[in-house]
Amino acid sequence: MPSVIHWFRRDLRIADNTALYHAAAGGSVIPVYILSSWKGQHYWTGANRQHFLCGCLESLAKNLETLSGRLIIREGDALTELRKLLSETGATAIHFNRDPDPFGKAVEKELTDLCTELGVACHGHDDVAMHNPSEVLTQTGNPYKVYTPYSRNWLSLEKPAPLPKPKSLNTPPGIPSLPLPTTAHWGLKTPSAELPEPSERAARSRIARAVSEITAKYSARRDLPAEDGTSRLSQDLRYGLISIRTLYAKVIAGQINASSAARPSIDIYIKELAWRDFYFAILHHFPHVLNHEFNEDWKGLPWDEPGENFEKWKRGETGFPIVDAGMRQLLKTGFMHNRVRMITAMFLTKDLHIDWKLGESHFMQHLTDGEIASNNGGWQWSAGTGADAAPYFRIQNPWTQTARYDPDGIYIKRWIPELANIHPKRFQAPPEDGRPLAPGYPLPCLDHKTERDRTLAIFKKHRGA
Numbered sequence: 001m002p003s004v005i006h007w008f009r010r011d012l013r014i015a016d017n018t019a020l021y022h023a024a025a026g027g028s029v030i031p032v033y034i035l036s037s038w039k040g041q042h043y044w045t046g047a048n049r050q051h052f053l054c055g056c057l058e059s060l061a062k063n064l065e066t067l068s069g070r071l072i073i074r075e076g077d078a079l080t081e082l083r084k085l086l087s088e089t090g091a092t093a094i095h096f097n098r099d100p101d102p103f104g105k106a107v108e109k110e111l112t113d114l115c116t117e118l119g120v121a122c123h124g125h126d127d128v129a130m131h132n133p134s135e136v137l138t139q140t141g142n143p144y145k146v147y148t149p150y151s152r153n154w155l156s157l158e159k160p161a162p163l164p165k166p167k168s169l170n171t172p173p174g175i176p177s178l179p180l181p182t183t184a185h186w187g188l189k190t191p192s193a194e195l196p197e198p199s200e201r202a203a204r205s206r207i208a209r210a211v212s213e214i215t216a217k218y219s220a221r222r223d224l225p226a227e228d229g230t231s232r233l234s235q236d237l238r239y240g241l242i243s244i245r246t247l248y249a250k251v252i253a254g255q256i257n258a259s260s261a262a263r264p265s266i267d268i269y270i271k272e273l274a275w276r277d278f279y280f281a282i283l284h285h286f287p288h289v290l291n292h293e294f295n296e297d298w299k300g301l302p303w304d305e306p307g308e309n310f311e312k313w314k315r316g317e318t319g320f321p322i323v324d325a326g327m328r329q330l331l332k333t334g335f336m337h338n339r340v341r342m343i344t345a346m347f348l349t350k351d352l353h354i355d356w357k358l359g360e361s362h363f364m365q366h367l368t369d370g371e372i373a374s375n376n377g378g379w380q381w382s383a384g385t386g387a388d389a390a391p392y393f394r395i396q397n398p399w400t401q402t403a404r405y406d407p408d409g410i411y412i413k414r415w416i417p418e419l420a421n422i423h424p425k426r427f428q429a430p431p432e433d434g435r436p437l438a439p440g441y442p443l444p445c446l447d448h449k450t451e452r453d454r455t456l457a458i459f460k461k462h463r464g465a
């Protein structure tokens with residue numbers, strides 16, 4: 001019986017996996033994952049995500065065994081490894097789910113050429129987004145640059161249904177494989193951060209919890225970082241432990257049974273899923289966003305050199321409690337609440353005047369859910385340079401943001417234990433007496449109003465120029 005290869009990439013699950021489903025229809029499947037061989041420091045990757053990836057691969061290997069499959073691990077350049085595997089196994093086709101990032105797309109193009117050269121069928125499938133970027137276009141066939149009309153169109157489209165998991169894979173015996181990796185493979189230490197359990201089963205129970213406990217109250221709680229009010233599924237979507245179709249189908253099923261009061265809140269949750277697709281589409285249609293401002297007006301903005309204040313920002317020692325709490329949550333857990341991502345990102349770009357690309361890279365090194373498109377979109381939104389970004393003159397004030405979103409200081413105290421005994425009102429304005437809030441906690445490293453005025457002047461001057 002001829003075999004076909006399924007090349008696992010960011011789709012580390014057996015259920016509702018488009019390429020795996022189609023590969024299995026052809027008979028015997030050789031599932032392969034190819035480890036990258038970079039070592040040590042990487043400006044866009046770090047121990048949290050690699051550790052999570054290792055867990056995902058371990059659980060995937062077990063899940064594949066339940067389908068008479070065996071995960072083959074290889075290491076190195078994807079094209080070289082796939083060429084070798086084709087020649088070792090005589091496989092007649094390769095299936096893979098398409099990648100949303102320019103780096104992955106470049107490899108796919110080379111793979112298509114390789115398959116043509118070898119006379120092997122090459123099947124790329126759409127899987128990662130709910131709707132492919134070319135499905136959601138304006139009436140004139142152009143990409144959207146603004147989220148609201150994009151989301152209206154996105155919401156109006158029929159949603160693809162989940163696919164069943166394959167019945168059997170029948171991987172041929174005897175194909176050599178490397179052992180499952182640990183973070184040491186990349187020269188990294190096991191992270192100290194407590195990461196979510198990396199398995200398809202755990203991700204599915206996180207969906208179940210989101211549907212039963214989160215989405216109905218999402219609109220009231222999603223902006224409050226002290227609350228457990230968001231679904232915490234971003235790392236699962238990032239590594240494909242769940243598919244966006246399955247998540248959507250479960251949320252809609254929950255909405256049908258929800259009270260009429262809860263339904264609008266669930267609609268708001270669904271619109272967040274459209275943001276994810278929106279940023280995939282922006283990256284697809286405007287790949288220059290990886291290196292430049294989306295909005296040409298802001299190309300070449302003069303940023304300050306990252307000095308000691310950048311280090312303070314990374315460590316969570318700026319003296320702005322809400323900023324520091326967010327940055328410490330990131331270091332301790334590999335996650336940061338969305339509202340605080342916006343506050344910390346705006347602080348870096350509008351108060352410290354530091355290039356958003358440096359913040360983008362720091363987030364990518366630490367976030368377990370680090371997703372190139374969403375991270376870039378979130379950073380450019382906060383910097384005021386992106387698609388549908390906050391206009392440059394709308395600059396969040398970290399003190400008033402605290403009063404609004406963490407009025408009782410619960411989130412701040414959770415991540416900054418030095419401040420445990422401080423009255424929360426004192427997190428909502430700079431210290432009046434000019435003294436630190438607590439021993440060991442720094443004074444604010446700058447005056448927000450002064451830096452806000454400077455940002456306005458920089459942006460105005462740049463636009464004039």
Ligand SMILES: Cc1cc2nc3c(=O)[nH]c(=O)nc-3n(C[C@H](O)[C@H](O)[C@H](O)COP(=O)(O)OP(=O)(O)OC[C@H]3O[C@@H](n4cnc5c(N)ncnc54)[C@H](O)[C@@H]3O)c2cc1C
Nearest residue numbers: 230231232233234272276338341369370371374375378379
């Ligand atoms: C500066 C900055 C950087 C960000 N970097 C990332 C990143 O690297 N990876 C990432 O997945 N998200 C990123 N986001 C978006 C958002 O913060 C996270 O998706 C969210 O906090 C994940 O938590 P959750 O799963 O509980 O989200 P929920 O609030 O429960 O939302 C459900 C899902 O919707 C999607 N989603 C929600 N909000 C957004 C958004 N604004 N943009 C895109 N998708 C969204 C995510 O897939 C999320 O898992 C970033 C936002 C900002 C402002």
